[in-house]
Amino acid sequence: MATEKALKTRSNNRCELCTSSEHLSVYPVPPTSDLSAQQSIYVCQHCLSQIEGEIEMDLNHWRCLNDSMWNQEPAVQVMSYRLLHKLSSESWAQDALDMIYLEDEVKTWAEQGIAAERREGPTRDSNGAELQDGDNVTLIKDLKVKGANFTAKQGTMVRGISLTDNPEHIEGKVNGTRIVLVAAYLKKQ
Numbered sequence: 064m065a066t067e068k069a070l071k072t073r074s075n076n077r078c079e080l081c082t083s084s085e086h087l088s089v090y091p092v093p094p095t096s097d098l099s100a101q102q103s104i105y106v107c108q109h110c111l112s113q114i115e116g117e118i119e120m121d122l123n124h125w126r127c128l129n130d131s132m133w134n135q136e137p138a139v140q141v142m143s144y145r146l147l148h149k150l151s152s153e154s155w156a157q158d159a160l161d162m163i164y165l166e167d168e169v170k171t172w173a174e175q176g177i178a179a180e181r182r183e184g185p186t187r188d189s190n191g192a193e194l195q196d197g198d199n200v201t202l203i204k205d206l207k208v209k210g211a212n213f214t215a216k217q218g219t220m221v222r223g224i225s226l227t228d229n230p231e232h233i234e235g236k237v238n239g240t241r242i243v244l245v246a247a248y249l250k251k252q
Contacts, residue, residue: 069100078107079139080146081127090114092138093176104138114146125150129159137169144173152245157209186230192251194233197223200249202237211240220252 067089070079077084086108089098096102112118113125125146132143144163150156165173185193189203199222206215221235221244232243 066100066103070105074105078110079104080106080110080131083107092141102138104142132163140165140169141173145176148177184230186226186246188249188251189247196226199252200224203250204248208242213238
């Protein structure tokens with residue numbers, strides 16, 4: 064396989080995301096890939112299993128994205144951006160997203176994949192209850208609100224939420240400020 068050979072050379076026979084040298088394989092970067100080295104990355108089994116959702120995301124493992132996001136290869140930049148976006152509820156991932164620079168066509172490619180990955184389905188709270196527009200929810204933990212200089216305290220009621228196009232997030236007003244909240248940190252009333 065010419066693609067695998069090119070990726071082995073390009074990556075120095077290491078995972079292009081975490082630098083592991085074990086159990087490596089070619090991963091064509093969705094949503095459309097011509098299976099060339101330019102549209103693929105070389106990844107280890109641990110990264111691949113998490114990318115494909117076979118195992119839960121290991122937050123500490125993905126701190127490697129702080130390095131891989133600076134890779135010169137557009138396909139590696141795209142996957143780094145997508146994974147950071149998926150982990151954006153973590154402050155370190157949001158900080159990396161704020162720093163990352165992508166050329167316009169690379170950013171378009173990265174965002175196409177994010178839109179394609181968004182799963183269709185209901186937004187659910189921490190207990191698995193389905194949320195709807197207009198529901199009232201309560202925060203189950205303190206959440207530091209970036210850019211607003213306050214912490215939304217556990218037990219705060221958020222009235223009349225709005226669903227977003229991402230089933231993991233909702234919008235609501237806390238302390239008079241409209242913010243995006245992670246549904247997993249909420250409990251339906």
